[in-house]
Amino acid sequence: MSVRRGLAWMSLSQGGFFVIQFGGSVILARLLTPYELGVYAVAAAVIGVIGAVQAFGLAGFVVREHELSPDLLASTFTINACLAAMLAAAIVGLSSVSSSFLRETGVRNVMMVLATLPLLGAFEFLPSTNLERRGRFELISLVSLMRALSATAVTVGLAFCGFSFMSIAYGNVAGAVVSIVLFNTLGRQHVSFRLSLSEWRRVTKFGLQMVAISGVNALGGRAAELVMGRLLGLSALGLYARASSLNSLLWDNIHLVIGRVVFVDFADLRRKGVSLHDSYLRTVDVVTAVLWPAFAGFAILSGPLIETVYGDKWVGAAQPLSLLSVAAIVLVSITMTWEVFVVCGETGRQARFEVFRAGAGLALFSIGCTVGLVGAATARIGEAILSLFLYRPHLERLTETRLREFLPIYARSAALTLIAVAPATALMVLRGWSEHTPLLSVLTAIGAGIAGWLLALRWLRHPLQSELTRLAGSFRTLRQAS
Structure with a gap:
């Protein structure tokens, strides 16, 4: 499947996913308190810390490899299943300890x-990764959408019935079951439960490097949430989790979608011996043109957006959301770092970088927590700047690019961002940055910003303009095919 066709499918899926996830979060915000969300968030954080060991990145291994023998696939399945069992046992074992540490029995119940x-996830590993390797994004999109729909429906339904924070846990399990059934049905030719350790050295070497990359990253993030829960309380953690989840809506629904498709494309280019130069520059051009304005808009309109959508009890999440959005803008400038390092076989180097970055980030975040929510969120900006200096030289080396080639790209994206957020900025200045700014005024400013952004794309003859045109053509093709 072509990159644009794959992106079209993933965009359709994530558009639906965004509506489901955002709609569900709005309903839950009316049903749950910041404290209740904090209970779930801290339980998820403990699991994230334990789960760092499961971040073996074996899905990326399957996608990246030139040749996949039956023994290699069986070895990856076996190692992944063993890790899943170990993780499940560790979660059960530490559930009571975590509950006592945080003085909340609900944490243990959620963790159980x-x-x-992880046990459920092991049964979809081979069909899901093989479908991704083959670029079957239409099937992956369908499964992701149905998982989100079922998880949200169960969560909201149970929350209405008074299950409190437990509704989120049960909803996640329901979504996982739906995902397993669909992946094993749609990718049944890839289903195998054969056990083997014949290729364990090769798989483990890659996996350990990925633990140091993705695992350490997850470990740092989850440990930071535990620190906040301990120092600032579960209500504060609930507010921060709300800000972080809103920030993730953009990151997960745009950046990660593009990343999944681009990763397959980058891996294919490397297998053919083609330089990543042109593809990476175009990716940066497109991603910054989309996400810089989006995150900047979040930063400016965080107050009225949260007050209108979630209510007064969540207004405390507005400032952290603004600061997290600024950190995201910095990170977008070095987009697709993980994808580039993995396909270029530089996971060892990236592992060392991530250990240093995660440690420094946790230290900064802990110091920030002594100031409060704003201090903690500000620390994320410092961590993003550190990542920029760590990764920039090596991204240029691996993609055979130079800084001077990025400067025109950043200038165009900055101009697009200023045009897009100008109406929102003017509105908030006139309203004294009040979170009670009328919704109609906010929507008008957003609409004016989008219109200006689209006109600027056309005037600048930005590559995104042609990509959107081609993507629209892919959508028409998909509609005709259906």
């Missing part, structure tokens, strides 16, 4: 339910 997730 979520302990089933």
